[in-house]
Amino acid sequence: MSVPAWFARGVFRLQEALVRRPTFATLRELERTQWLTPAQMRDYQTARLNALLQIALAHSPWHAARIEAAGLGDSVRAGQMQLDALARLPTMDKRDARENVEQLVWRGVPGGVFPYTTGGSSGEPLIFHFGRARQAADAAGRLRARRWWGVEPGAREVYLWGAPVELKKTDRIKTLRDRLVNQLLLNAFEMSPARMDDYLRAIAAWNPQAIYGYASSLALLAAHAEARGLRPRLPALRVVSSTGEPLFPHQRELIERVFGVAVSVEYGARDAGLMALESPDGVLLQMSETHLIEVLDGAGNPAEEGEAVVTSLVSAAQPFIRYRTGDVVRHSGRADPGGRGLAVLDAVVGRQTDFIVAADGRIMHALALIYVLRAIPGVAQFKLVQHAVDRIEVEVVPGPQWDAGAADALIQGLRARLGESLAVDLKLQEAIAPEASGKHRYVVSHVRLDGALAQAGAART
Structure with missing residues (x-):
């Protein structure tokens, strides 16, 4: 069951208004600011940075101490700090955010503060806090990018996605809400061949304008369709959007071949927010109005390729200022061929997860x-x-709250996903070493997928 796009858009607007989330006001602002000149965008970013740092001075003691120690307090209070001066602040990392949360979070932020836990693809889960402004920026940024591809709010979309609530019995109220805003949710955590057959039939019946999901899950579904000799007939489809991990060239080619439309890559993180999206011109456009992204080498100096160090300009509830993401990106400084004032990221080369195969x-x-x-x-x-x-095999670096109960919960949780016969080899470590390449891989599977499915899931290096 789908509803007219105008109706779905109205339901979405009502939902956002009821929770006091300024998504559509933010969308209007982003539609305007994307056409600023580079000089105008720099002025816009400078004003937003000063506003964020003033909030940090007033409400985040941990940041306030660092701002004062860097000699920036007076210029921040006067609203006169320049973008170039941001480099005088030390960077922060996930450990800083985790260990100093009560000195970071502003619980009185307008609209309320909401806790969230990162997916932990970096291997270090993080509980952080965000406010309505951050939520609205992520949603509005995605809506703006959909419009680049001719997809308006309220159009039918498919989400190949997964979250803890979706691993349990489907919530009827949430399902109804999804239908009323024209969203069809398919669980990326349950992708057996039979389930993927069901997904392909459901997608064909839904005839979406956009499909959104984890890069590797989209490639897996496309490989399954091709192995079945299927080419989904989707006349309304405008774009497939991939997220959550790097999209490798062979995966992009496979998805585009099977679904018959271009793939648009999305780059973001639970903690840092939505940072960049791919336009029809084939470039990854930064959310320049909401994020400053520095690219630094191992010595902390600006580089064309290096670690993405992010300042989220919409993170007032718990400021992320010069936050080390652990992602490797490439940034040449070229302009958007579409004429927007948004910065261009040339590539995100840093993250990958494997598929896990259950005994059944x-x-x-x-x-x-x-x-x-x-x-x-x-x-x-x-x-x-x-x-x-x-x-x-599970390696764990235990924190202060680790105990026998945590170990039992870990084992039982994994068995709930993979089967009661699962043997869990739990090893407590002082540290977890990186791969020989120097990169960290936090979920590794040595179980081979069959045939074309293996090619969909694997990175070609």
Whole structure:
């Protein structure tokens, strides 16, 4: 069941108004500011940075101490700090955010403060807080990018997605809400061949204008369709949007071949927010109005390729200022060929997750297991290695809250996902070493997928 786009858009507007989330006001602002000149955009960013730092001075003691120590307090209070001066502040990382949360969060932020836990794809789950402004910026940024592809708010969309609530019995109220805003949710954590057959039929019946999901899950579904000799007939489809991990060239080619439209990459993070989206011109456009992204080398100097260090200009509830994401990006400074004043990221090259295969043949996105680990107090860092469908090795760096109960919860949670016969080899470590390449992989599966499905899930290096 779908509803007219105008009706779905009205329901969405009503929902946002009821929770006092300024999504559509933010969308109007983003539609305007994307056409600012580079000089105008810099002035816009400078004003927003000063506003954020003034909030941090007043409400986040941890940041306030760093701002004063850097000698920036007076210029921030006067609203005269320039963008170039931001580099005088030290960077912050996930550990800083985790260990100093009560010195960071502003619980009186207008609209309220909401706790959230990162997916932990970096191996270090983080509980952080955000406000309505941050929520609205993410939603509005995505709506703006959909419009680049000719998809208006309220159009039919498919979400190949997963979250803890969707791993349980489907909530009828949420399902009704999804239908009223023209969203069809398909669980990326349950992708057996039979389930993917169902998904392909559901997508064809829904005939969406946009499909959105994890990059590897979209590639897996496309590979399954091709192995079945299927080409979904989707006359309304305008774009497939991938998120959550890098999209490799062979995956892009596969998805575009099967679904018959271009793929648009989205780059974001739970903690740092939505940071960049791909336009029809084939460039990854930064959310310049809401995020400053510095690209730094190992010594902390500006570089064309290096770590993305992010300042979220919409993170008043818990400011993320010069936040080390752990992602590797490439930034050449070229202009948007479409004429927008948004910065261009050339590539995001830093993240990848594997698929996990259960003993009964179910294929699930690695986040299905990450959600188990992130919910357990005392897990400071982790790595999971699936050696066989019934055997998994888990390395954990324990935090202060780790105890025998946490270990039992971890084992039972993994068995709930992969089957009661699962053997869990739990190893407590002082630290978890990176791969030989120097990169960290936090979910690794040595269980091979069959045929074309293996090519969909694997990175070609």
